[in-house]
Amino acid sequence: MPRPRTGTIQRHGDHWDARITLQDGSRPWICLPAGYSEARARDRAKSLAETARAEGATRPPRGRTAAAPAGETVAAWVERWTAAREERGLSSASGDLGRLRKWLFPQLGDKPITAVTRRDVEAFVEHLDSSVRAGEQSWKTAVNTWGLVSKLFDDACSAKTLSLRVLASNPAAEVRGPDRGIKKAKAYLYPSEFLPLVSSPNISIEWRRAVALATYLYVRASELRALTWDDVDLERGIIHVHRSLDREGSAKSTKTGTTRRFTIEPALMPLLRAMHAESGGRGRVIQLPDDRHLARALRGLMTTARLDRCELYAADATRKSMTWHDLRATGITWLAIRGDDPLKIMQRAGHAGFQTTQGYIREAEAVRAGFGDVFPPLPLSLWEGGVSSGNRPESAQVRGIMVEAPGIEPGSARHPVYLRSRA
Template sequence: MAREKAKYWSENARGLEQKPKRGGNTSAASPGETVSEYFARWNAARDVRGLVSIHKEASTFRIHIEPIIGTKPIASITRADIEAVVEAMDAKVAAGSHSWQTMQRAWVIATKMFKDTLRSKIAALRVRGDNPCADVAGPDRGVERAKSYLYPSEFLALMNSDRVPLHWRRMIALAVYLYVRAGELEALRWSDVDLDHGVINVNRGMDRLRAREKSTKGKLARRFALEENLLPLLRAMKAKADPDAPVIRMVCGQSLARILRRYLKFAGVTRPELFADDETRKPITFHDLRATGITWMAIRGDDPIKIMRRAGHADFATTQRYVREAEQLAGRFEPVFPPLPASLLGDGDHDDPSGNRQDGAETSENQANTSPRLGDVDRPDVRLVHVDAELHLDHDGHRGPPLLGDQQHDDGIRPAVGGQDLGEVGGLDARLREGRDRLAERVVQHLGGQRRPVLEQLHQGFMGD
């Protein structure tokens, strides 16, 4: 996610000050407008609406659709052209260069776009009298990869492990027992939690790309009773929190899955299915903690309609997948939503959400975290490089090409001190937060006050809170 945020803000920085308030770039189509030109207008309108997937979809379009029909006039695209796109997608899957899931996502983009050429609410985007994708069979589907979830005994092993920071143990417990998406957990505030009546309101999520709150997925706000065994933890956490404060501070979204798998191993949870990555299985992610909670509800025998509403599923078919999984495990599962260990109720004030232990209890993982601090931005050998956005700000604030010889960090944002890459060192998120203010201020001062609004948004976009 950090990579996507940085690239989004970098690519849009120059146009931020001139971006229209509504409608995006929706001027009437020029004569002979190509598919690529239309896609740019169409995606700009979706950007204004706040859709979070526009950057990924732009990349997918450029790779899988544009090479086939990008230069052709949008008004003259035929069914045969669309079939050629599908044929190219199937060929990529057959060659093993791309997964069938990626091709399905590309096909969704094509069908959405051509549907809007006929039926968009924005008049300037209606440029055709028909939809050439209608009745065209999409790319072939493959085998669905099985979702991962934790057994209660594995969950408790995590909760009881002193090698897992308290903040992370709490974050995992909340994700499982509230069955919320990561963005919903990040946007959750104590004002949404009614401990007197044991009820929670989930009514917004976090748009990490634009660093702002948004509606929940599917725009489905929901209110439901809290799990009884979660109440002691929530009471302990709320006792030291401001009423409008976040329930818990999240770490960088891109690193959540990676850190979760590391902590599972720390806790001795090594079931192969949680780490397998092949045609039928995928490694566990942070989102699968939500799937864990939903699966546990189904195992417990909760009414499927109640599960659907608590989980915020727009389609009952989604809920049914969890119910069918529960039916296969009936009578072979441990008691779900067990009482949380008392160690979770302790003082977490010195626990770093990024994964660093701050209580003096060094682990083998933390002993490696002795690298220079990113907050020390006055050092001349500190630089921040974003390879995807081709943005390089050196210690003097100069803009230049990316350092092609450097390795890219998994999150796209790679701080380096001297020749050392800090991307492999724990505590990166905390250090980014610590150093970001002085770093951004120096960049703003160097490039001048005229660019201040753009750079501040750029800074907020890839640093985030």
């Protein structure tokens, strides 16, 4: 007499997963609805195992759909989908889940995923358009959310993880996405504005160095955080950008998944040599606070340096105020102003497609006359005298370097913040 099959269970976040043995020997995990007690989960696992044996169930062949757990909702499936994406190392998975919880779950979260129709998806797109018109989100956020929803329904049909394939057809296929709005103009610095910013005696040397590195290396903030001295070849003047840091400080690939080596701007070499000597060539090149603080910090720095061009701070229907990421855009624009080969600009910037690079080239062609000399020599104050750890206010948790911004009220959008790093 065969041994009774009871299945096994394992806690997974807010729900239990049941594992059963199929006729072909495979042992898939099945997501049980949230709210089950341990006893109920064990009973359900036993029931599923007995049914699988009685029906001679096997794992679906590749390309076919798997049976969705009974009554699995869109929200429950998305949780499983997110877990699978995290296992694959997609660092954006947790952030994507937050976006779906905010916009998708109130509309379709409680609906069984196998019951979602094209009309349901079209109604969701209509909701996104309405929220944009009401000022609840930007059109770009709506478009990004729609891209995520389109992807999840596509994966529900043809995911590499077979247990995620629960739909025979994609209800989001050929559904028109949210309306697109005006693409806001980005801001960047002219050389005549950059030099006062990195020369200001009222700004700490750490902040000024961070601005210089972000501009002259044209790297993303997450890539700059990940740079170590092992990535900087001072003898040959070459830098290797091959990873970034996520919000938790864990290493991951660059945004586009590409690595790149390129020659360091000559004007940056004296600063890098000085910083290398100060650190002994060990550890991170520089520390940055997380992205939530960088844009506000940069605007405080610009105010302190008395940069008063209105476009740097304008935030309206057609313009976007300067952010830390725009220091990278500044460096890339300068490459185009200098007339560097377009393919070299694309490689140095790590762009996934040439269309992105072309945008910088077109901008450069329009403003080149009277722009000024790009990548000017950096002020000696960035490295002469250096900086010792004894000058930094420290605690067991945080080292902070205050940006002085006279005349700015605490709590305002431009109030100074600390440059933070984990001790």
